[in-house]
Amino acid sequence: MDTTSFIIAAVIKIALVVFIMLTGVAYTTWLERKLIGRIQNRWGPTRVGPFGLLQPLADGVKFILKEDLLPDYVHKGLFILAPMLALVMSLISIAVIPFGETITIAGHTTALQISGITHAGGGITDINIGLLIILGVTSIGVYGVALAGWSSNSKYSLLGSLRASAQMISYELALGLSLVGILLLSGTLSLREIVFSQSGHWVLGGHDTHIPHWFIFPQIVGFFIYLMAAFAETNRIPFDMPEAETELVAGYHTEYSSMKFAMFFMAEYVNMFTVACLASLLFFGGWHGPHFNFLPPIAQSLLPVFWFALKVFFFIFLYIWIRGTLPRFRYDQLMAFGWKFLLPLAIANIIVTSLIVAWRA
Amino acid sequence: MLHQVLFIVFGLICVAGAINLLVQRHPISSALSLVVVMASLALIYLLLGAEFVAAIQLIVYAGAIMVLFVFVIMLLNAGAEERSRGSRVALFLGVPGVIVLAGTVAWLLITGSGHLGSVTIGASDFGETHAIARLLFRDFLLPFEVTSVLILIAIMGAVVLGKKEN
Numbered sequence: 001m002d003t004t005s006f007i008i009a010a011v012i013k014i015a016l017v018v019f020i021m022l023t024g025v026a027y028t029t030w031l032e033r034k035l036i037g038r039i040q041n042r043w044g045p046t047r048v049g050p051f052g053l054l055q056p057l058a059d060g061v062k063f064i065l066k067e068d069l070l071p072d073y074v075h076k077g078l079f080i081l082a083p084m085l086a087l088v089m090s091l092i093s094i095a096v097i098p099f100g101e102t103i104t105i106a107g108h109t110t111a112l113q114i115s116g117i118t119h120a121g122g123g124i125t126d127i128n129i130g131l132l133i134i135l136g137v138t139s140i141g142v143y144g145v146a147l148a149g150w151s152s153n154s155k156y157s158l159l160g161s162l163r164a165s166a167q168m169i170s171y172e173l174a175l176g177l178s179l180v181g182i183l184l185l186s187g188t189l190s191l192r193e194i195v196f197s198q199s200g201h202w203v204l205g206g207h208d209t210h211i212p213h214w215f216i217f218p219q220i221v222g223f224f225i226y227l228m229a230a231f232a233e234t235n236r237i238p239f240d241m242p243e244a245e246t247e248l249v250a251g252y253h254t255e256y257s258s259m260k261f262a263m264f265f266m267a268e269y270v271n272m273f274t275v276a277c278l279a280s281l282l283f284f285g286g287w288h289g290p291h292f293n294f295l296p297p298i299a300q301s302l303l304p305v306f307w308f309a310l311k312v313f314f315f316i317f318l319y320i321w322i323r324g325t326l327p328r329f330r331y332d333q334l335m336a337f338g339w340k341f342l343l344p345l346a347i348a349n350i351i352v353t354s355l356i357v358a359w360r361a
Numbered sequence: 362m363l364h365q366v367l368f369i370v371f372g373l374i375c376v377a378g379a380i381n382l383l384v385q386r387h388p389i390s391s392a393l394s395l396v397v398v399m400a401s402l403a404l405i406y407l408l409l410g411a412e413f414v415a416a417i418q419l420i421v422y423a424g425a426i427m428v429l430f431v432f433v434i435m436l437l438n439a440g441a442e443e444r445s446r447g448s449r450v451a452l453f454l455g456v457p458g459v460i461v462l463a464g465t466v467a468w469l470l471i472t473g474s475g476h477l478g479s480v481t482i483g484a485s486d487f488g489e490t491h492a493i494a495r496l497l498f499r500d501f502l503l504p505f506e507v508t509s510v511l512i513l514i515a516i517m518g519a520v521v522l523g524k525k526e527n
Contacts, residue, residue: 132416139424
């Protein structure tokens with residue numbers, strides 16, 4: 001593949017993925033309001049378009065048209081930088097996520113992943129440390145929240161951002177350790193390779209069990225640690241202490257208005273998507289799913305993407321469902337849960353998994 | 362070619378961040394400049410082919426340690442520092458000291474370039490995860506484990522110090 005077509009393919013992929021991502025984010029807010037409405041026995045948005053489907057567009061227009069307030073007691077540079085940092089860092093992690101294997105359009109084969117590189121022979125090279133890049137970028141994203149609270153120069157914001165950064169640092173440990181089991185089983189840090197190692201079925205005692213070779217089955221403990229740590233990382237209920245509206249008004253984004261507030265909002269939802277994508281890739285076999293041979297070729301090549309999107313949608317749905325179901329933790333409960341329960345459990349999971357891997361090797 | 366350009370760009374960002382760290386008067390701005398230095402160092406590691414080290418540099422230094430720095434500065438609510446008049450000792454000993462040190466390092470590097478070995482930017486793979494794992498868990502297992510015990514002791518010390526006295 002020559003340089004020009006590589007750059008063209010990359011630009012198209014980036015534009016497409018960002019567009020789909022942001023549309024997905026907009027419609028997740030619609031879905032969330034609809035579902036929470038149903039859970040609480042009311043309708044949710046109904047007035048703007050059929051089933052309120054145009055509500056996200058109306059919200060977007062409203063965000064842009066609102067006055068962009070800049071309180072005069074804030075640290076100006078950092079106040080403006082913080083939401084940008086949060087959004088950019090959340091969007092970068094999408095670049096390493098593989099949505100499917102490959103797609104061939106007009107003779108050009110390209111990976112369904114922004115950072116995938118096609119060789120002359122047609123093979124695909126993924127970025128070798130995809131998982132670490134996501135973890136690294138997420139840890140940089142903490143600055144967005146921390147700086148927003150500090151630069152706002154307001155008590156509520158500062159308390160919110162202190163809570164958020166403490167919570168994100170604490171749960172990042174459990175999150176990272178919960179993934180080590182997967183790494184031990186697959187032996188690679190590349191997300192594409194991890195998905196490939198989950199193809200086929202589990203074979204027990206020499207015969208095929210017809211259970212897909214997904215890592216959720218041996219790593220069920222790791223999955224639950226990951227899920228809970230991920231909820232805390234994205235500041236969602238039941239771990240949404242940083243923006244607990246009954247205590248802190250709106251936490252770290254109290255002083256923000258207009259598009260700057262929208263950027264925090266978008267960053268939070270994009271992070272939800274990243275976490276959901278990672279859960280599908282690492283524990284649920286990524287784009288693996290049943291094949292249907294009677295479909296036309298183009299539909300067949302897009303079927304993996306559909307399976308992947310379905311798995312991601314399941315996690316987004318779970319997020320919303322849990323928000324509608326559970327109350328908020330107390331802050332000391334949150335910290336105790338992270339440090340005294342999830343972290344030791346994650347370490348025990350690593351020890352057991354590595355013993356089994358070493359015994360079988 | 363692209364690698365050289367990127368190396369120069371990130372090297373310049375790194376040095377600019379380091380200078381900004383010293384020039385800034387507010388602790389938060391200094392801490393953020395240090396984050397820029399750490400991040401651009403990570404990218405330089407990446408250019409050298411040490412991808413694992415690059416990721417760890419980003420996660421551990423830029424992500425964890427510097428967040429704690431910022432956290433402490435925010436908790437202490439440290440304000441902008443007063444600019445003091447430069448000390449004479451620094452002027453008369455520091456500046457010549459720096460010149461001598463930089464000159465010695467440069468001289469050693471130039472004269473020893475033959476036997477010091479060299480690294481090609483963007484073409485090596487010595488920093489792959491597998492290579493590092495082999496070094497850490499086979500060749501240098503004992504020092505590695507001893508270091509982790511040392512860190513464990515430090516953690517225990519912190520717990521003891523942080524405990525409330527009854």
